[in-house]
C-alpha cells in the first residue's frame with residue numbers, strides 16, 4: 673500500500689506579547705517560537721476504501737509526555753477528535769482539493785507525543801505533518817508535481833495561526849496573529865524541561881481571560897525586547913533567561929491556579945526561569961545544561977507529573 677510519513681515539532685513560545693483585542697476578535701502578537709524535540713508523526717496511506725472520506729486513528733508515542741499523562745490517567749485518546757474537526761483531516765482535505773480526485777480512500781495515523789490542548793501546538797503540528805505527507809502521497813498517486821513550499825505555507829496559514837511555524841520548525845519571530853514568520857538564528861540548543869498539565873486549557877478561553885484581566889488597562893502594541901534574538905543566537909541560557917515572557921501566563925494561572933506550584937517547583941529545582949508555554953497548561957523550565965534538565969525532569973516525575981527534558985530547537 674502506498675504510504676508517506678512526515679513529522680512536525682511541538683513548540684514553545686520563548687517570548688509571547690499579545691496586543692489589545694482587535695475588532696475581528698484576534699490579537700496582534702509578537703512571538704518568539706522555538707521548535708522542541710517532541711514531535712508528531714503523521715502517516716498517510718492510500719486505502720481501498722471508496723469515497724472521499726479521510727479516516728484517522730491516533731496512537732501514543734511511548735516515553736512521550738502524552739504516554740506519561742496516559743499512565744497517570746490524565747489523558748485519554750478519546751480527547752482527540754477523529755472526525756472532520758481533526759486538524760490533520762482538515763489539512764488533508766485542503767491538499768486533496770488541489771489534486772485530481774483520489775481513486776481509493778485516505779487513512780491518517782497520528783503518532784501523538786505532544787500534549788493535547790497543552791499550549792505546545794500539538795494539533796497544529798499534526799496539521800503541518802499531514803500537509804507534507806498528503807502532498808507527497810497525492811503527487812505520487814496522480815503523477816502531478818507536489819505543491820511547493822509557498823503553496824503549503826498558504827494552506828497552513830488558513831488552517832491556524834500556529835500551523836505555518838509547525839511547517840517550518842527551527843526558531844522564528846511570529847507577528848500578525850503569529851502566522852507571519854521570520855526565521856531567526858539559533859546557537860547551541862537550549863535544554864528545557866516540559867511539564868504537562870493534568871488537564872487542558874482551551875486557547876480561546878485563555879485569551880478571553882486575558883481580555884478580562886486587562887479590561888481597564890491600556891495595552892501597548894506587542895514588541896520583542898532588544899537582545900532577545902542575540903541571546904538566542906548565542907544559545908546562552910543565562911542571557912536568555914531574564915528575557916523570557918508570556919503575556920498569556922497570568923490568564924492561564926487565573927484559570928489553572930495549581931500551575932503556580934509547578935512554576936515554583938521548577939525554580940526550586942534550579943531552573944533559570946520557568947514559564948507557561950503558550951496558552952498552557954504545559955510549563956517550560958529553562959535548565960543550564962542537559963544534565964540539569966534530566967535531573968529536573970526526574971524531580972517532577974517523582975512528584976507524579978508528566979515531565980520530559982527536550983532540546984529547543986531539536987538537535
Ligand code: ATP
Pocket residue numbers: 751752753757758759760782787788789790791792793794795796798799834872873875950951952
Ligand atoms: P495551540 O498551542 O496551538 O493553541 P494546543 O496545543 O493548546 O494548541 P491542540 O492540542 O492543538 O492545543 O488542540 C486543541 C483542541 O483542538 C483539542 O482540544 C481538540 O479538541 C482539537 N483538535 C483538533 N485536531 C486535533 C489534533 N490533531 N490533535 C489534538 N487536538 C486536536
